[in-house]
């Protein structure tokens with residue numbers, strides 16, 4: 569699928585899922601603005617990989633919890649590309665900055681989650697659409713299991729912030745429908761080569777075994793490339809009638825019934 573001539577910005581594309589999205593877009597001919605927070609070397613490496621795929625782009629640093637720095641990202645997009653066709657809001661702060669249970673979470677941790685997700689998406693979309701012609705594409709990368717459930721207690725701030733972002737997706741989808749700009753949320757399942765690989769080995773093993781044993785019907789975790797493929801697919805002209813939706817990209821994991829062990833469900 570060719571998306572040649574299009575320009576994208578992917579926040580948090582130095583590593584993980586954001587990098588997978590940036591590389592898949594580049595393979596389709598898209599020029600990509602690579603955004604990072606602290607890891608400049610990883611961002612430069614993403615750009616190198618983009619060039620190896622025959623595309624190009626630039627690297628920009630910013631803290632997405634700071635509104636003025638979000639504006640700075642889009643000023644750079646304007647000066648480098650002159651326009652924007654695809655905006656992917658993917659960046660998420662390091663887990664210790666927000667991971668705390670509801671009865672004792674600090675306001676600072678709560679604000680970090682909301683500022684980086686709901687507020688960053690609100691501001692980012694408003695900046696992005698000022699550079700977009702008709703038929704632009706906007707994506708929020710969410711984790712819908714975290715915004716729908718309550719079991720993983722220290723996820724309370726990020727789950728609530730992602731829920732607010734998913735809600736904004738629907739409001740923006742209506743606001744931008746007349747312009748033919750689509751706005752969708754993509755919800756990956758647990759993904760390799762991402763934040764998951766920074767968890768203690770025991771937690772990683774438990775998660776992998778659980779999903780390979782059956783919680784993910786396809787029998788494996790996702791990859792950043794899987795999510796990149798979904799974003800590229802939704803950037804096609806053929807996806808222009810889909811807007812305001814929450815798309816699970818998880819090998820079927822969200823179809824499992826949490827009240828019944830996987831061994832019984834899969835038989």
Ligand SMILES: NC(=O)c1ccc[n+]([C@@H]2O[C@H](COP(=O)([O-])OP(=O)(O)OC[C@H]3O[C@@H](n4cnc5c(N)ncnc54)[C@H](OP(=O)(O)O)[C@@H]3O)[C@@H](O)[C@H]2O)c1
Nearest residue numbers: 580584585604605606607631632659660661758759762763
């Ligand atoms: N991983 C999963 O299994 C999974 C599942 C469902 C949903 N998701 C969602 O997918 C997205 C990406 O997750 P990931 O696991 O791939 O992330 P990751 O590997 O932890 O990478 C996080 C990215 O965000 C950037 N970042 C960190 N703090 C920032 C800040 N304050 N301001 C701006 N950028 C900042 C990082 O930049 P530096 O490299 O410069 O630090 C990096 O590019 C997140 O929204 C996450 O909630 C992930």
